[in-house]
Every structure is written in C-alpha cells, then in structure tokens.
Amino acid sequence: MLFLRADTNSEVRKTSYNELADLVAAIEELGEEDGWSGELTFRISLVVDELAQNVVDYAYIDTPGDVEVAVTSTDETVVIEITDEGKPFDPLTEAPAPDLTSPIESRPIGGLGVHFTKTLMDDVEYRRESGQNRLRIVARKVK
C-alpha cells in the first residue's frame, strides 16, 4: 500500500488548491514508478483532483482539515481511498447530474468533476463511517 497525505488545513483556499496540485503531481509520479499507462495515470490523477477539490469545497467549506489519499495497486486494478473528516458529503448523490446537451447559451456551469469520476472509473463507492467521508474508487489497469 502506498500512502499520500494532502494537508488542506489552510485559511486560504488558494493554498489548498496548490496542495491539490502537489497531490496530483505525487499521484502521477507514483503511477510512473508503478508502471501505469499514460491513459490510466491521466484518468486517476484527474479523478483524484476532482474528488479532493470537492472535499476542500464542500466537506471542509466551514472548517478546513486533512484529506488522506491511499493508493493500492494490484496486477489488475488501482484502488484509491480518499478520506476526510469534514461534514457529511456524498458527491455521488449530492452533486447534480451535469447537462451535457443544451446549447452554449443555456449550458450550466459546473457539475463536471463527479461526472468525470463516474465516467472514468470502473467502480465508485461512498461511505460515511466513524465521522469520516470515505470514497473508494477502482480503476482497472486493462480496459
């Protein structure tokens, strides 16, 4: 098991976003070391970026805290668990489904992060446990 930790405990949200960029860079480095394909690394780093940003923007909207990202790599899959101690927030049900079809002028802004997750991952699960939000995402190495 590989373990990463992104401390978003900051008064300034911008600092948290810079830390997210560091987290994504760490995931990419890890993927390279573990021999992930470029396509797999892209899918995983984007999804971790989006989900961790949701934690910063929603679960920690009032009080900032830590985001833990644990990565487990097997022959066939990469499993990532993202844990935070913020207020209960299930992005899979609380984020509105994006409108992907209306014309430019009426296309709503936002809602894409969770859509990316559902589209690019093979499995996504949310649990609220012991005062924590826990997201578990699974990406198969070979499609």
Added chain:
Amino acid sequence: MGINAERADGTVIAKADGRIDSSNSREFHSELEAVVADSDAALVLDFEDVAYISSAGMRVILLTAKSLQKSGTKFALCSMDDSIREVFKISGFDKIIEIHHSQAEALSAVSA
C-alpha cells in the same frame, strides 16, 4: 500555466501551456479575458502545450465560449492531445465548441 497571444489577419491565436487546474484557473480566466478584451477578432485557443485540464479549467473554457458567443465572436480550439480531447468529449463540450486537429485548420475555420 501561461498564455501567449499573437494577432494575425483578424484572428487572435492564444497558446496556453502547462497544467490548468483549480490552483491556476482564476489566473487562466483573467489572462484569457485580457486576450479577448477590446477586440472582436476571432479567437483560436491552441492546446498543443497544455498537459492537463480539470473541471476548474473547463469552467473557464465554457465561460469564455458563452461570452464570445454573446458578442458574436468566432471561437475554436485546436491541437489537443488524446487525454485533453477525452475531457472535452466527456464534458460534452465537443458538441458546442469547435475543436480542430491543427492550428491551420482552426484558423481557416474561424476565418471562413
């Protein structure tokens, strides 16, 4: 992340580079707004040197597309690598914003 813009024959070619994410999407937005300000020239946004874009960057693309459409300004994107192209496809933005393989194709499309 940065944007390098040049003007040629009534078109602005803006070449972005690096990674566009939540840490710099505001800066990306203001740089892009500065590029299109005081100009009704068509805009080609070249992605050749963009390595990564998250939903925070896609938000800026959509806001820019909306504002250019309102002012009747032509807008096209070009030269994306496969992963960036995939992000546009999943977002459904490829149905509302022109995306071309090369800068030359994008230029001829907006000047047509």
